Amino acid sequence: MHPTVCDTLLDVVQNAFEAGATRVDLSVARTGNLLSCSVADNGRGMDEATKRRALDPFWTDGVKHPSRKVGLGLPFLREMTRSSGGSFSLTSEPGRGTTVAFSFDLSNVDAPSFGDAPGTFTALMTYPGDHVLSLSRGEDGASYSVTSAELAETLGDLSEAGNLALLREFFSSNEEALSPAPVAPFAQPLLT
Amino acid sequence: MPKLTLEDLKKLRDQKVAEMNQRDVENKQSQVIVGMGTCGIASGAKKTFDAFIDELAKENLTDVAVRQTGCMGLCHSEPTVEVVVPGMPRVIYGNVDCDTARKIVSEHLVGKRLVSDHVFDKPAADIIG
Secondary structure, three states: OOOEHHHHHHHHHHHHHHOOOOEEEEEEEEEOOEEEEEEEEOOOOOOHHHHHHOOOOOOOOOOOOOOOOOOOHHHHHHHHHHOOOOEEEEEEEOOOEEEEEEEEEOOOOOOOEOOOHHHHHHHHHOOOOOOEEEEEEEEOOEEEEEEHHHHHHHHOOOOEHHHHHHHHHHHHHHHHHHOOOOOOOOOOOOOO | OOOOOHHHHHHHHHHHHHHHOOOOOHHHHOEEEEEOOHHHHHOOHHHHHHHHHHHHHHOOOOOOEEEEEOOOOOHHHOOOEEEEOOOOOOEEEOOOOHHHHHHHHHHHHHOOOOOHHHEEOOOOHHHHO
């Protein structure tokens, strides 16, 4: 399984891009100990039978690699939620799109760690293709949101290494603002 | 770090563009393509991706394109990275951890020499078969 929640987000959002979506809405929000994520796309969607098979680790649609017999993205995610008391749901309609929603109880000792949000959002916002990714991010009431279209308009070519470095800085600062580091007891000078 | 807005980001970008105008245009055609399929992610491809961004910035190669792709069929040797530099063969590197990524930047992209012990040329058996 993937080590962190962010690794899972990378995987599931890519599925959405590969399903021919032109619009993907990613929401990642924590309230107290509950971390809720959802990835909603307007891609080609799945019928009931395909939806069931998508959760089988020994099945893939055969589009990318015709001889391959494994497809691990969604099965990994479902196992992560199952093994740590989280929730998982997959809803889909052919021609309309798919929504993957999942949550973790962060107080559970087996809950995965969150992982590297700035790096993950940088990678997702710059994934090549003709789509718009919208991110909505929240932590206990504080929030920010941004779309890949806004970032492309601001920065230009999102594949340039220099722009990727700037983007990472942008997400680091916004993530930091969501949950300011607690002030260490001796951070203030003792003598003034 | 103060929270950056899109406007701040635009200002930083404009500053960079001004610096970039003085640089070699050849780098514009160089590409680093990181495999970010399930296999790549599970093997740490995102850290590799981050290491490339960081090292390219340090070397001031900010206009090299860093792209992502899905599984390249070398799941046994993830993270995999394809490097395209004008005048050199297209190369797929395997087992590219952060240190190797930094080495690829200094030796392949800057020094124009292949990092031979990480070169792969053949996909996994179930991809060809």
